[in-house]
Amino acid sequence: MADPAIVLTGVGVVPTDGSVPLLRDVDLVVEEGELALVVGRTGSGKSTLLGVMCGRVPHFTGGTLRGRAVVAGRDTRTHRPRDLADVVGVVGQDPLAGFVTDTVEEELAYGMEQLGLPTATMRKRVEETLDLLGIPELRGVPLRELSGGQQQRVAIGSVLTAHPSVILLDEPTSALDPTGAEEVLATITRLVHDLGVTVVVAEHRVERVLHHADRVVHVAPGGTVHDGLPAEVMLTSDIAPPVVELGRWAGWSPLPLSVRDARRAAGDLRERLHGSPAGAPPDAPALGPAVLRAAGAVVRHPGDVIAVAGVDLELRAGEVTALMGRNGSGKSSLLWALQGSGRLAAGRVEVIGPGGTAVDPASLSPAARRARVGLVPQTAGDLLYLDTVGGECAQSDRESGAPAGTCAGLLERLAPGIPADRHPRDLSEGQRLALVLAVQLTADPPVLLLDEPTRGLDPTAKAVLSTTLRDLAARGRSVVVSTHDVEFVAECADRVVVMATGEVVADGPTADVVVSSPAFAPQVSKVLGGPWLTVADVRDAAPAPVRS
Known part of the structure; x- marks a missing residue:
């Protein structure tokens, strides 16, 4: 069996000013070829956790790193981010802010240039990456002319050309429309399933990613971390998409993680709701001038x-x-x-x-x-x-x-x-x-x-x-x-x-x-279906939970 891609043992992060720790006693194992979804409240430490995995914490951020973080077999204490660049790729929240060249092809090649790869190897990997991402027609397009989804795919491609074994993504779909987000997530899941790349995604739009995840890592306020299978973590997580909230309220077992799963469990509830007088659309608000x-x-x-x-x-x-x-x-x-x-x-x-x-x-x-x-x-x-x-x-x-x-x-x-x-x-x-x-x-x-x-x-x-x-x-x-x-x-x-x-x-x-x-x-x-848009709408229309 292959060694885990990421192993964190007793990891804690204390900022430079010595104030409240950002992470506390984190023990986490992410296996090779897994897609791990990191969830948590705003400011809970999700980005810090990703920073530990790529060596930016503490080498760039300062502060104190306690415990041990090993990524792709390399200890981040003794390997600075530049020493991990060939095995760990990082895609930030704003891809345009991270671009350093002018066109798609140049951006895909830039990271390999920094690693000193031969020209023939670079040309081959650029072509492979363009095909993998489905964007060969964008080869010479200026980066600023791309849509948000295209920019995100190029950002992923710019780290992928180095052939990393681990890719870390911080809010990769937060600025994308639903269609663009699905395109990016299709690219990510293809990397996991077809190439065996380990992907760690920190994302607030949990409903977009959860059904793709093999593992959920929950960062709680105070910097403590709990991980497990998605259905296990979602049973008690304070961060959950509407289908999970609906499933917890209705008592569905197993807990649905996707719309498809929820539809299969919702037959009785749909019948009950569509016969409810509460199913009428709410009155429009009284508007002023x-x-x-x-x-x-x-x-x-x-x-x-x-x-x-x-x-x-x-x-x-x-x-x-x-x-x-x-x-x-x-x-x-x-x-x-x-x-x-x-x-x-x-x-x-x-x-x-x-x-x-x-x-x-x-x-x-x-x-x-x-x-x-x-x-x-x-x-x-x-x-x-x-x-x-x-x-x-x-x-x-x-x-x-x-x-x-x-x-x-x-x-x-x-x-x-x-x-x-x-x-x-x-x-x-x-x-x-x-x-x-x-x-x-x-x-x-x-x-x-x-x-x-x-x-x-x-x-x-x-x-x-x-x-x-x-x-x-x-x-x-x-x-x-x-x-x-x-x-x-x-x-x-x-x-x-x-x-x-x-x-x-x-x-x-x-x-x-x-x-x-x-x-x-x-x-x-x-x-x-019908006029119900939120879990609160359903609760109002059917106050008593329906158990299945």
């Missing part, structure tokens, strides 16, 4: 690329609108145009104030614009410029004229336990996003736009975010969320607008739009 209106909005990028093609859109007070569509469909460009920072090539955008007065947000000063239309961008860190979290919160309170502690209180709700003296760059992706969201919410604008706000957020943080946005809508605010997270949309949104090639192709109540779409339908809808 229009607060923002776009008419014929066109956004053109350099090279005469039309990102937004004549969009008409009206946002009303009291409504949460989800903006959905494939990567590259124009969602982000539309949000920036609505906020006023993105330049329109044609059409107009108006923010409608009290008394019906309308103003173009692009004509306002940045401070005045922020008070009318708030925007949380995809790259949240772009809005952070101070040295501490507490400094950012205090500055936000001052700029917004809010009582001291307002921003810090919002942050504590979204991502509890972040020290005020922590540098924003030292936060996890989810914590950094929560900080920027708290900064924008402090200004309490009548219109709030969020671009992929659930990236890096665990289910608990997403539930808090959903409650926060619903509360904003209840207070008469209009909220627009651009997202690929169909489960979050099911929980939060009243209305769904779908874009494709810069145009609006669907616009209507959430249940009407998502249920009819195989790509955007949430798991509960796929299992049970």
